[in-house]
Amino acid sequence: MSVHCQQSPVLAGSITLAVLGAMTLYFGEPSGYGKHAGSPTMAAHLPAGAAWFLQELPSFVVPLGMLVWQPRALFGPPATVLLGLFCAHYFHRTFVYSVLTRGRPFPTVVLFKGFVFCMGNGFLQGYYLTYCAEYPAEWYTDIRFILGVFLFILGMGINIHSDYILRQLRKPGEVTYKIPQGGLFTYVSGANFLGEIIEWMGYALATWSLPALAFAFFTLCFLGLRAFHHHRFYLKIFEDYPKFRKALIPFVF
Ligand code: NDX
Numbered sequence: 001m002s003v004h005c006q007q008s009p010v011l012a013g014s015i016t017l018a019v020l021g022a023m024t025l026y027f028g029e030p031s032g033y034g035k036h037a038g039s040p041t042m043a044a045h046l047p048a049g050a051a052w053f054l055q056e057l058p059s060f061v062v063p064l065g066m067l068v069w070q071p072r073a074l075f076g077p078p079a080t081v082l083l084g085l086f087c088a089h090y091f092h093r094t095f096v097y098s099v100l101t102r103g104r105p106f107p108t109v110v111l112f113k114g115f116v117f118c119m120g121n122g123f124l125q126g127y128y129l130t131y132c133a134e135y136p137a138e139w140y141t142d143i144r145f146i147l148g149v150f151l152f153i154l155g156m157g158i159n160i161h162s163d164y165i166l167r168q169l170r171k172p173g174e175v176t177y178k179i180p181q182g183g184l185f186t187y188v189s190g191a192n193f194l195g196e197i198i199e200w201m202g203y204a205l206a207t208w209s210l211p212a213l214a215f216a217f218f219t220l221c222f223l224g225l226r227a228f229h230h231h232r233f234y235l236k237i238f239e240d241y242p243k244f245r246k247a248l249i250p251f252v253f
Contacts, residue, residue, distance in 0.1 A: 003070065003131055004131065005131040005132035007132070009124075009127070010124070010127065010128050010132060010210065010211060011210070013120065013123075013124035013211060013214075014124070014210045014211050014213070014214035015214070016120075017121065017124070017211070017214035017215055017217070017218045018214045018217050018218065020117075020218055021214075021217050021218035021219075021220070021221035021222065022221065024218075024221045024222050024225055025221045025224075025225060028225065030225070030226065030229040031110065031222070031226065032107060032109075032110055033106055033107055033110045034103060034104060035177065035229075035230060035233050036229060036233075037104065037106075037107055037110075038107075043107050043108070043109060044107070044108040044109075045105035045106060045107055045108065046105060046106055046108055046111060047105055047106075048098075048101045048102075048103035048104060048105060048106050049098045049099060049101050050098075051105075051106030051108075051111045052093070052094075052097060052098035052101055052103075052106070053094055053095075053098035053099075054111060054115060055106075055111050055114035055115050055118060056090055056093045056094040056097075056098070056114075056118055057094050057115075057118070058115060058118045058119035058122050059086075059090040059093070059094070059118040059119075059121060059122040060087055060090035060091055060093075060094045060095075060122070061122070062119060062122035062123050062126055063083055063086055063087055063090075063122050063123075063125060063126030063129075063130075064087050064126075065126075066083075066126040066127065066130040067080065067083055067084075067087070067126070067130065070130055070131070077135065078135040078139040078140060078145065079129045079130070079133040079134075079135060080129075082129055082133075082203075082206060082207050083125070083126060083129040083130065085149070085152055085203065085206075086125055086126075086129075086203070089156060089199070090118075090122070092156075092160070097163065100167060101167070102167050102170045102172060102173075102174065102175075103175075104175045121215060124211045124215075125211050125212065125215065128209055128210075128211045128212075129207065129209070133207070133209060144205050144206065144208055145206050147202070147205060147206075148202045148203065148204070148205030148206025148207070148208075149202065149206050150202065151198055151199070151201060151202025151205065151206075152199050152200075152202035152203050152206060153202075154198060154199075154202070155195045155196060155197070155198030155199025155200070155201070155202055156195065156199050157195070158183075158184055158191065158192075158194065158195030158198065158199075159192050159195030159196045159199060160195075161183055161195075162180075162183055162184060162185065162191035162192035162194075162195055163192045165180055165181070165182055165183050165185060165191070166180055166192065177233075177237065179234065179238055179240075179241060179242075184250070185245075186242075186245070187244075187245060187246065187250035187251070188227070188245060188246050188247060188248055188249065188250055189227060189230050189231040189234055189245060189246070189247050189248075190223065190224075190226065190227025190228075190230055190231070190247060190248045193223035193224070193226060193227045193248065194227070194248055194249070196219060196223055197216075197219055197220050197223055197224070197248075200212070200215055200216040200219045200220075201216045201220075203215075203216065204216040224248055227247045227248040228247045228248070230247070231245075231246070231247035231248075
């Protein structure tokens with residue numbers, strides 16, 4: 001059975017993502033997990049690894065299912081390669097990050113919301129690239145594709161390296177907070193978030209699509225605010241926190 005592109009769900013999904021990003025900034029509240037979770041006794045929690053696995057799984061499975069269900073020529077059309085990059089990110093987040101994490105138990109309410117979010121976003125990005133996107137054969141040599149993929153890989157590298165630095169701050173079973181040192185943490189409190197933001201901006205450039213732009217905007221709002229809250233947390237907790245360090249953008253903010 002062939003499915004034809006419907007523009008209205010693509011538009012509605014992209015607008016919803018952008019509105020959620022704007023709402024996140026407008027309300028300005030930290031999302032209630034990790035440093036900003038309430039007391040663990042107040043609500044149901046799952047171990048961090050299980051929670052991240054369950055929450056992120058739809059972002060991997062849904063677009064992958066679309067690729068398999070309606071395969072384009074593998075490594076042929078740029079849309080397949082671009083959706084492959086999306087799946088690669090979420091393969092890592094679902095099957096690698098979740099196994100390695102040393103995070104605190106995760107509230108099930110936040111997990112449920114995250115699961116719904118990942119399902120919706122996975123569907124939106126997958127649907128657009130599988131059924132709607134049309135790229136010319138020369139897209140691989142277009143500056144938007146080349147620069148976008150470069151930023152995507154750079155951002156993913158920064159994100160993975162920074163999450164590694166955070167993980168090394170704890171022994172297995174520990175849940176205390178320490179001052180992160182090294183890598184981009186020398187300059188910003190949210191180094192892992194900066195990497196992820198660069199990654200999705202690169203993806204938006206490489207795909208040149210509204211859904212990817214909306215997701216990059218959401219990520220900027222959500223993780224930008226989270227970086228700000230983390231920075232404030234560090235300044236409050238650690239008297240010796242490096243004064244030179246900014247929240248998200250080196251030397252600026
Ligand atoms: N998950 C993206 N909003 C989110 C789940 C929650 O992947 O309804 C967005 C994602 C979702 C959210 C998701 C979307 C919006 C939702 C929200 C719930 C409510 C909200 C749905 C889907 C909502 C409205 C109303 C607008 C609709 O103990 P711990 O956990 O703090 O330990 C941490 C540790 N660590 C330290 N250890 C020692 N010393 C220190 N100083 C430490 N500092 C941190 O390191 C963790 O184990 C680990 C990383 O912690 P942290 O806080 O730096 O990162 P975290 O936020 O946990 O993200 C982990 C990775 C990271 O690479 C980040 O870039 C990526 O996931 N991420 C996270 C969130 C969203 C996202 C990417 C994206 O938008 N692209």
